[in-house]
Amino acid sequence: MERHNQLISAAFQHLNISLLALLIAAVIAMPLAYWTAEHKKTAAVLLQIAGVLQTIPSLALLGLLIPLVGIGTAPTIIALVIYALLPIYQNTYIGLTNIDPSLIEAADAFGMTRSRKLLKVQLPLAAPAILGGIRTALVLIIGTATLAALIGAGGLGSFILLGIDRNNIDLILIGAISAALLAIILSSLVAWLARHRWQWTAALAAVLVVGFGTGQFITSARHTETITVAGKLGSEPDILINMYKQLIEQDNPNIHVQLKSNFGKTTFLFNALKADDIDIYPEFTGTVLETLVKVPKKQQNEKMTPKQTYITAKKLLTQQDKMTYLAPMKYENTYALAVPAAFAKANQLTKISDLNTIQDKINAGFTLEFLDRPDGYPKIKQVYGLNFKTRSFEPSLRYAAIRDGRVNMVDAFSTDSELVQYHLKVLKDDKQLFPSYRGAALMKQGFANKHPKIVKSLNKLAGKITAEDMQKMNYDVNVKKEEPATVAHNYLVKHGLLKEEK
Template identity: 60%
Template sequence: MTTLWNTFLDQRMELLKALWEHLQISLTALLIAIVIAIPLAIWATHHKNVAEVLLQITSVLQTIPSLALLGLLIPLVGIGSVPAIIALVIYALLPIFQNTYVGIDEIDPSLEEAADAFGMSRMRKLFKVEIPIALPVIISGIRTALVLIIGTATLAALIGAGGLGNFILLGIDQNDTSLIIIGAVTSALLAIILSALIKFLQTARLRTVILTVGVIVLGFAGVSGYQAVSQPKQNIIIAGKLGSEPDILIHMYKDLIEQDDKSVTITLKPNFGTTSFLFNALKSQSIDIYPEFTGTVLESLVKKSGNTANLSAHETYIKARDALKKQDNLAYLKPMAYQNTFAVVVKRSFAKKYNLKTISDLKPIENELNAGMTLEFINRTDGLKGIKQKYGLDFKVRSMQASLRYEALKRGNINLGDAYSTDSQLKQLDLVMLKDTKHVFPPYQGAPVMSEKLAASHPKIVRALNKLAGKISDEDMQKMNYEVNVQKKSAAKVARQYLVSHGLLRDAK
């Protein structure tokens, strides 16, 4: 409980920000779903055959897995809150449409006849008779939709929309139960509180319901409008991949830019996704800057030109920089000193048992290997594909989330995994990195990548970020990762502490 409370205190400001993002996404999706589903259901009560078709369509839409739906929406509308809201609207349509249709369709026919006998028009009958009678059922559908939306909205973090899902993803990645609990409990409490509010509206008059919805809409519009007006002309979005290291780096970027360029504000998108996801987000201008590694650029992001094996670290950077500019008109700034290369790791006891020192040593025991690796590593030529090709290996492997494969190694559920050379878990779990004698893994030096347009228009940003060029050793980064993953310090504090102690930041703020 002490750890949980300390984590809550340390993350309270981030929690408030995530809660607001979650609330914005959820209520926006709910209001849009209400505007679509209720009028459509009212119209469908007079077209029975069409109503059955619409019920089937909304039912089918709700069966689409949320991750698949988000993946389908990204190429169409990009990343961020827009695809998240669209997906949530789709999931909310069924309960609202169904309850509105059933609530009106099952009104006692004698009441309908009485309204007609009084000479009521269709609209007057709708608002004076049908909706007031069906309102408890309609509100019940909205309540169901809201709970569904709030729970599903945690997945919005996977596509850079923020929300409480950020805490859950970060907790999983860092194997931090406190973060997972904070994210999950806050999401559950939000659902309970809003559900109780909607339950109150079930017994309220139609005028009260409309007034409440109006106040919510105006409140959100006012806050959003204030935020838009109060922000400077340009907001720079810096994103990072999953994990503590990218999180540390983007906080360094933020501190350095804010110190040297007062004309912009910085929005951070930590734990934003995998390599291809961020690269496509950068090209589509959904984000402005993210840290990328030289070897990753050459192996995964640009078209290969010539042999890249056995290049020095500097040659790899030059080749990556030139290729990014030529292919996508992107600027690749100067790299840091450390190299965060891929690695294949085993427990020390397993290495001693089979005398494992290099990846080639796995060949005689490949039938005994039970590997767990990240999906990205499995599908990269500078990952498992390259290992199988150059070393002639073929062993059982299953995809795992980054932190889970470390837990699986620790528990003995797997005996082989992938890693990054600066991961704190290597020291923490006493893992052995097998030498890559056939050079599957090229040099990996991290550096900021952005559009040439942004680099040209904001030279202060370029100068600020280039202060990290040649800085941060392998030991520095492994130490900082350890502080975040094991000692549970925030990435922001660890990043700022490094910058201040190395004279890159004037004060600790």
């Protein structure tokens, strides 16, 4: 009930995407099935191709489509269409080829044209099989469409993704149960229509798609301009982008900020920014140098102060990608290695170098990004000479793993609330491996030049938010289950950055 507005919006997004994909798949598959009904060899080849396409893992397919068509709705619909082709094509083909030949001969004897024979004889007789394929495709599409949230297309999967990230089963159930109910309702509707005129199926779906699409257009048209602010996975980016939204909308009444929380990992967001799929997202100085820009060789091994790190990151982003990187906030959110306090005490661990003597005892749970990024585990092996057993987890799940004893070490950020919640000890980076990580808003130069007032609004956060502030806010979201928007609002009001609503 608390999230009914979000649920309705997400359900409309999910339904819009699903029905549009279903219609496109039907428009492609049904004519092909009709054409190949008299060409069995061609039909066999097409069935094989459609079967192979359906075996491609959905995440892999979305990953392949992103470089070609960007992020958001487009790759989602393409992927869903690909998965829906097989059941619709197969059932349409079977329905048309299993019609009693004597009925076709009778239609020819009456002098029916090809189109009239199709509409009056073949499609009505094949309708049960065709609608069976549509029902199968529809259920498949609705279930797969939950992955749309991973690439910024919204839908009911956003609740599931958010629930996993925050270890909140309520959110997972909202998304999962709603998606299941949607599939059951639409499948039942198609079954009901099968007992009447099958043409109403396509007509009703078209009306729904046009209706929801128009509704979304009207909603977005209410504001003079809509900008998109996205954040990485986790509570901290979610808090920051809500601060951005509230500051921007307070100072710029004619601008509506659309948030895309838990939007993805670093390179995903950066590519989305370059492709104009999003307008702003918070990024960290150390991440810029390690992942997003090419650092000159003479600076690659140079130790930098936090200020030098920011200046270098800002300069290289401007030169290489024509980006504007605003002034950073105060707190450092650098990487760290954390172990249970009891494990640290038993093995006398205070710094990362101490791990050399107990490498065989370490069972680490790291995020995929930390395992892969240059300043993550690869650099730990290089600088500290360590090599221990590792497993990959999504960010929130690694903490669940160390809580349950499945691992005894995780990568962490210095402001993570879980460090306190699960009584973890951060090992000192005694060789100063991890660079400075201070967060700031990142956007294209063209966007910044066009929106100087937005830049001014976001610069209010420069030098603000201490590590203690951020750790507390993360705790409020992750442990006390407060909404990121509420936590962000309370901080901004408390520090005089936002006027309190009366």
